[in-house]
Amino acid sequence: MAKKFTKKKREKLPRIDKKFFAGNKPASAEVMTQMFMEFFGRYNFPGIKLVESPARPGPDHDSEHGLKVRPVINVHEESSTMEVDGHLAGVGIDDTMIELFNDDEDDAPFEDDSYEAKRTRDQLAAYVVDLCARQHRTHLFIVYIYYPYARFIRFDRSGALVSERFDFTDDCTPLIRFFSRFSKMTQAGRGYNPTVQVADELETKVAHERLSEWAPNPRYERPVFKMEVHDDREQAGGKRPNKPRPRKFLVWGSFADPDLPLGRATRGYPALEVTDGVENAPKDAPIMFLKEQWRSTALRQEIDILRDLNDKGVEHVPTLICGGVLPGQVTQTGLYATGRSGEKEIAERAHVRFVVLEVGRPLERFSSSKEMFKAVYDAFQGIQAFEKCNLLHRDVSGGNILLLSNGGLLIDWDMAAKADGEEHGTTSGTWDFMSIDLLGSTGLPHKVSDDLESFLWVVLYYGLLYLPHNKVDELEKIIHVIFEEYTNYGEAKGGQGKCLAVTAGRHIGFNACPPLEFANEPLTRFVHTILRLLMDYSQREAGARRRLKPPSILSDRPDYLSSLPPPPTQKQRQDDMELIFKLALDLPWPTDDKSRLNIVKNPEDDQAGIESKKRKNTTQNVPVEDTEDRQAKKAKRSAGDKTLTKALNAADGSRDP
Incomplete structure (x- = not known):
């Protein structure tokens, strides 16, 4: 059931004429961009500023039906700075974006299922994928502009909440209210994941030295991040520790980034533990593997499956070090949606992060046929x-078998299910x-x-x-x-x-x-x-x-x-x-x-x-x-x-x- 909002006292908004955008239609997207710059002004929304982003192609720009290039206006925190050539390069500092669409395209991309409507949705999804590949987010806001209408969109890994359209040339109060509230939000409220930080210079230096074997492709700049892992392991007697201190790990570029805005969004990284500070980390500290994903809360966690496998002594499977659900990181789309398009249910997802001991090599990088x-x-x-856990892996594949120095490892047990369970x-x-x-x-x-x-x-x-x-x-x-x-x-x-x-x-x-x-x-x-x-x-x-079939009278042959x-x-x-x-x-x-x-x-x-x-x-x-x-x-x-x-x-x- 959708949440109900209680009426609050009237909020104080910037003094902007609600008819600010009234008048003739802007001649181009560039003119519209300039109008939004004037709308923001210098002091209307303290704490955030507009920055016009250079146009860039969509992810499949080289395909036969590549997405169009469109201008985007990014909303940044006013104090944000970027060291383009430093350890912050490749992060991106976009808080949200204003998406401008041309009037020769579909006016109802969220009500219609035409080809153009689908392309519009694809373009929005492409921007979300691109931004979330550079940043670690729990959710993302987009202001969608299709003159003279606008919508607000909130993406998380369960879906997208899309507001009804409104004519902002007749009354731009919804825009004023949105940006006023957005300017007062915390970073976590704007969608940044508070359990991930950009590493400082010393941490970056150490990570580059220790994780060099898995360095990202030079074509794609990737900073070093410091991630928290919260362990929800039960103690003796079924009790859980009271707010255990999260463990911290340095990572440098995931093996692969999600190519969809929704779903599990699985990422994996070689990781170095620095819980007690990078200066106190042993120089021979093992490199481990950190995995994170937005897991459906209706399914059993891979963490619990790995614990079961380890406890029962199953060999050649990952050795769980720590892990659990990140505090408060559960998708919200299903809570606020008052309706939906499409046939799929809105699955509630929780953000899970865990660490295993082994870091392997892809199976195709074998040094001999016998090693493979x-x-x-x-x-x-x-x-x-x-035999030991009544579990079926259910996804045996080349990508789920890794090479180790002394053999192999069967990974990705997230699809495993009990042989006699509901998923059987x-x-x-x-x-x-x-x-x-x-x-x-x-x-x-x-x-x-x-x-x-x-x-x-x-x-x-x-x-x-x-x-x-x-x-x-x-x-x-x-x-x-x-x-x-x-x-x-x-x-x-x-x-x-x-x-x-x-x-x-x-x-x-x-x-x-x-x-x-x-x-x-x-x-x-x-x-x-x-x-x-x-x-x-x-x-x-x-x-x-x-x-089981009755014998045939047409033949007497055995x-x-x-x-x-x-x-x-x-x-x-x-x-x-x-x-x-x-x-x-x-x-x-x-x-x-x-x-x-x-x-x-x-x-x-x-x-x-x-x-x-x-x-x-x-x-x-x-x-x-x-x-x-x-x-x-x-x-x-x-x-x-x-x-x-x-x-x-x-x-x-x-x-x-």
């Missing part, structure tokens, strides 16, 4: 979570690595066998992309057919290529001409053994279904499938794969086959780049349901994980800003 294979095998051991029947996973059953059907319960099968697709995917083999000339087709292919009739489905590879030996198996062979025999033997194993499972399942043994249990499947992994590891592996991308990006006419970009645009049109809004996360069914684009970016050393 051993890392996947170690991550496979994380399936102990099913929801589909979850990364499209490229999901099992045949999950890709081809809807509503099937997630089983441990689905997680087990994903490990095969991880090994095959990274072997195909980064190791020598005899199918390099067919790689584009194989990657697309096995990992990315989908159909979309209301809901994305796939798995046909994987199914044919398993049951008919197509593409890479015994019916391919020639079958797939890697330059190292152990990997070849592993892949084909697992494919035969999955084919055996498939035939035994088909036989079980056949035995039914081969019906004579097969019953399908294996989940435990038998796990034991079978465990044995094959171990046997493969015992074989002699090469030691000098460091990862090397099998597709070379040609800036002029390389088909890999063209095709991957085409797939990227196509897959973005696949409707994906964010089921966190339904209190259970549905598949990361991106219908293609932008496979070759991601691989090419990783190969040239680039990373997201």
Whole structure:
């Protein structure tokens, strides 16, 4: 239910004529900008000032349908300064912004669903993403101007509160009242996250020295931040400590920034603890990993899952150091919304931040094929979570397996669910690595066998992309057919290529001409053994279904499938794969086959780049349901994980800003 506001005493507002903007329509956005500068004046709104921002393209300015460049007026704190070449570079000091739109565009972007209305909403979302990538925010205000109308918009990670439009040329009192109140707000009230501070010069110097291995791409300036982590671990007897002192960590550039204004907004950073001050931090203090996200309050926290895994002794999973929900940081959109557009529920989200001991390397940066294979095998051991905690990971993928100096780690347990819990029947996973059953059907319960099968697709995917083999000339087709292919009739489905590879030996198996062979025999033997194993499972399942049907009078021939043994249990499947992994590891592996991308990006006419970009645009049109809004996360069914684009970016050393 929306909150009700109580009437307060009349507030004192600046003496500005409510008809300030009355008159003829401004001839251009530049003239309108000058009018707002005069509206602010020097003393009307003490504490804040207007600064015209240089026009810049939207995030996808190089795409076929890139967003337009528009002027933006930024609102800054009057005392704000910026050391462009110093340790504050790249932060941004925008408190809010005034967005000016032209009158040849849709006048009802929040009521209409036309193409132009959608582009207007996309442009607003692009600015929010850009600003929140440079700043750490709990929410953001935007003043949206479409002459002669204006709206106020408040974004947080649950949605956007959009006011009714008003004619500010007839009465600009709402604008006066908004900026008057905004000028009196604290930084936290304006949306800045009070648990994040820009590091000082000494902290920045230390962070640059200790975190240099993970330095951000030089193309994107990123300052060093100092972040608080609040630990909500229960003490003995179920009691929590009284306001424990937050621990503090230095971070320098996240591995990736969110590309959407809503949702979990997950970010991860290598981190150095400086709780007692940077001058007191041991010079050999370990570098750990800090992760933060806006988690749906309807779902179990990853922190609690990690504690459970650690307490039960599950191996090759992250070791939780500390973490919890940040005080008071819960989204407000659902509290104040009096109505909504769209079909999705407004999910309440809480800001969670935690630290784990291990910092790994991406799986594609392996120094030998055996290192990659051993890392996947170690991550496979994380399936102990099913036996010890009754947990299914539900998102086994290459991106969720990290290389450590002594093996591998299965990370990102935020989609994990109890095997018999409410989320058991929801589909979850990364499209490229999901099992045949999950890709081809809807509503099937997630089983441990689905997680087990994903490990095969991880090994095959990274072997195909980064190791020598005899199918390099067919790689584009194989990657697309096995990992990315989908159909979309209301809901994305796939798995046909994987199914044919398993049951008919197509593409890479015994019916391919020639079958797939890697330059190292152990990997070849592993892949084909697992494919035969999955084919055996498939035939035994088909036989079980056949035995349930009444016999046919059309044929007296023996039914081969019906004579097969019953399908294996989940435990038998796990034991079978465990044995094959171990046997493969015992074989002699090469030691000098460091990862090397099998597709070379040609800036002029390389088909890999063209095709991957085409797939990227196509897959973005696949409707994906964010089921966190339904209190259970549905598949990361991106219908293609932008496979070759991601691989090419990783190969040239680039990373997201």
